[in-house]
Structures are given as structure tokens and as C-alpha cells.
Amino acid sequence: MTAEEEVLERIKVIISERKDEVGEVVEKDAAILTEDLSVSYHGRVAIEDISIKFRRNAITAIIGPSGCGKSTLLRSLNRMNDLIPGALVSGKVLFNGIDIYSRDVDPVYIRSRIGMVFQRPNPFPMSIFDNVAFGLRVNGFKLTKDELRKRVQEALVKAALWDEVKDRLDAHAYSLSGGQQQRLCIARALAVEPEVLLLDEPTVSLDPISTSKIERLLVALKHDYTIIIVTHNMQQAARVSDYTAVMMPDENLIGRLIEFGPTKEIFTSPKDSRTEAYISGRVS
């Protein structure tokens, strides 16, 4: 067997071990959907004509080679692209039916409803407690001390970090390991009680054990949240996601969505030959 065949074989085993079945995403089940979404930076088009439905209470993985615009797509879903000078978005992003780019929508509110976790763990240089409480404080939640403690605890429990930190909530966040820091960042995002969680390659800087902890955590979280994860790791997509979107740069290096559907179908019977080539590692 060649290395490529081995990779494919491994992914097929992962897929065959998954019992759950999912159907096509219909509009009413979508927490977020995009219509002809294009993003350019200083006039250079990064992604174009992306139309995709992200199903509520499911995990959607966005995969594709470097530079295909995965992160750009993700950042346009909670208006983090607004922070990049020269970024221009066209098309629509509907969140619960509301176009988040329409004039009367406050991006700050959108970001409090659609949380985000980044590639490298980026806890604030403050205590574990204050990290989780941060979002509650800036969003002006009027909470008593006890309520705040309770919300912080709930978020840490959801992020599967509580047992490891309950005795040292006042310790500096930087005293945690990389994997713990990333779960802290997840807890921090969950504390605001968003509906959607966006994750941009959240395990890329972590060891295998931390990675698998976070993967199991995501699967557990999908019952309460809509999860969209960008990943470079095909096996990770196969393990955790219900739906997979495959992106690929075209000849002009513009990122396009080439295939989208239930993860099982994408990995076992891709319709686009480029998908198969990418999954088996022939395109990187």
C-alpha cells in the first residue's frame, strides 16, 4: 500500500466507525447560511461566491489546502474581518435569518452571539477566573458575585476544564499547559453563552492527547451549540464533523467552495475529483 492509500484507508476506518447519520441541510435547520459570500483584501479577492448552510447543533468542518480562504470564510461569519484593514465583504451572511452585514446590525453584538477560538491558545494575562469572566464583564451582564462564579464554573465544566482548575481559579492563566489554555479559551467563549462557536484550527499547536480531549469536547458541545471548525487535519474532520466543506484555490488563487455535504459522503464518495486528491494527500 502506498502512503496515500494508507491515509485514505485510515480515514475510511474512522468514518465506518461512526454510527450517526445526517441528511442534507435544509434552510430552516441552518444557524448560519451564506449566499454568494465574497471577501477581498485591498481589492484582491480571497474567497468568492461561497454559498453554504451551517446546520444548527452540528459540527461542520471546513477543510482545504493552505491559502484556500478557510480562515477568511470563518472570520466573515462573526465579522472579525471588520478588524482587518482593507477587508471588503459582499454577499450575505444570514444568522437566524438576519443579515449580519446589514447597516443596522452591531458587529459587537454579533460577536457575543457567535464565539471564536483561535489557532494558538490566547488566554489573557490574568487569572483563570478573570479570563472566563471577561466576556460576561464586557457584555455588561448585571451579575452578582455568586452568579458570576456560577457562570464561570458552568463554562469551565462545559469546557471539561473544571476538575483541573477548580482549586486554583486565581492562578495565572499562563500557568496552564497549552491544551488547558485552549480549553480555557473555549470556556471563555462559552461563558458568554453564544449560539455558534467558530474554531480556527484549534488543535494545530497541541499534542495528540490534548487534541483528542478537545475533539471529544466538541462532540459533546454540539448538542448545545452550532460548531464550525477550520482544520488542516483530515482525520480530525472525519472524527468530529457531521458536515464537511471543501475549499480549494482556483487558478487565480481565489478560494472557492468545491464541495459540501455530510462528512461521510465527502470522505467516502466525493463528487469532485479534487476532493479525493486532497483527502488522500496528493494536493497539499
Added chain:
Amino acid sequence: MGYLSSEQFLRSVKRRRAQDKLFMVVVLAATLVSTLALIVIFVTLSVESVSFFTRVSVIEFLTGTKWTVLFADKHFGVLPLLNATLMTSLIAIAVAGPAGIAAAVYLSEYASQRFRNFMKPVIETLSGVPTVVYGYFALYFVTPNFLRAFWEDLSIHNALAVGLMIGVLTLPIVVSISDDAMKAVPYDLRLAAYSLGSRKIDVVFRVVLPAALSGVVASIVLAFARAMGETMIAAIAGGFRPVLSFNLGESMQTMTSYLAQVATGDAPHGTIEYQSLFAVGLLLLVITATLNFIGLKVIRRWEIRY
């Protein structure tokens, strides 16, 4: 092109090693000169101060409230000078601190890259203005045209104008170091704050400023040390009246302006007036060196944070 023979090779190695050594000695010497200067100054001040303190007790010097060294009835309490120095320096920091931090926040968090690149050198130029210019500006413009509009019976020499001018002088220190400290806060942290639904002002006050706090504090400490050492402005616009007073509108004398007055006068070698220079100088050196040391320590702490 042939290869070097082993003899040639060894010779070239020896020569290169010698060059390396020589260069090391030259740069080491340069390093030592600056340190040496500080040591020589410290030793000189200490030696002359010892003769001063054989004639005046340290307790009297540090706790006395009368400084009349240049008069017939001599008292050697440094408090009037120290008080004037601290008061003018505190006024300076009251100006340079808030204004400097605010400007640093603007440059680091709000200004475009182009504007920042333009403004930083402009602000830093402020500290390149000869301080004698600030001194005359305080005496002939700030006091008569500006301060007297609010405070009619303000003395022409006064602590307020001196403090304000030193504040302008030390502003670039605060802006420059604070801005660097804020820029050093990883952009990741700002993104994290935005992704949690922060507004810009939350990002500034809850993330950037706390993370840059040690740098900001260091900038204030260093500016304070610089303010205490400022001489020309105090000598020109502050007057030479060593009285212990908390009235900002009065003429007073800072430690530095006392030094300037006596050193440019004709205190004969070996007299108590002459020796008092060194005692005051030593005290000033110890205070400012300590502040600088603390400031740099705090900066170092912030640099290794991320």
C-alpha cells in the same frame, strides 16, 4: 585558485583570532567607559560628601527645614530643596503622566500606521529641544501670559511654571515607552477580546492597558527621575529661594537649581558651601539612580512576559 596550504591556513586563523580579540577589547572598553564615568562621579561625590558630613550631621541634613548655607547664619536642612524638587516633579508627572498615556493609547490603538510613523519622531523631538529654551519659555511666556491670567499675584519665579514645563519636557518619555509597551501586547489578545463582544474601549482598558501596565509604570518612573534631575528650567524659572513651602505660586529652589547656583558662583574649594554641593549632588544621584534602576527593572519584567 588553489587551496591554502596548512601553514597559510594556520596563519590566517591566528590573524583572525587576534582581530576578534582586539575588537572585543575595544567594545569592552567602550562599555566600561560609561560605567566608569558613573563610578568616578559617585566616588567623587562621596569623598567630598564625607568631609561635609564630618561638619554637618546626616540627621540635620536630611530632616532640617532650613537651608541657609549661603548666609551668615548657616542651616543645613535639605528639606526645602528636596520639597521643591519633589513638588515640581510631581506637577510634571501630573501633566506628562495622563497626557502621555492618553497619547500612547491613541498612537498604539487608534492611529493609522502612517500617522503613528509620522507622530512618534515629532513627539520625540520635544526631548531634543535644549532645556534652556523651555526655561526661558516658562519665565517669559507661560508665567506672565498664561498662568497670570488665572492667578494674578503669581510670583514671576514659581514652582508651577517649572513643573508644567518639565511636564512637557518629560512627555515624550511617557509616550514613547508606554506606546512601545502597548504595541508589545500581542495582537492575538485584542482579537480574543473582540471575539468575546468587546468594544474598542474595553479592549483598551481591560486588555491592552493591564497587559502593558508594567511598561506604563516604568515610563512614569523614568519620567519622574528625569524630572527630578532637570536643572535649567528650575534654575531659570523657579528662582533661588530655598524655603520650605507648599505654595506652587512661590519662588523656590530645587536641588538642581541650588547646584547650578553654587557651581556657577564662587564657592571656594574646601569651604562648607563648596562641600554642600557634593552632599546635595550625592542625594540627587542616589534618588534618581534608584528610580532609574526600578524603572528599568519594571521594563525588563514586561519584556519577558510574552
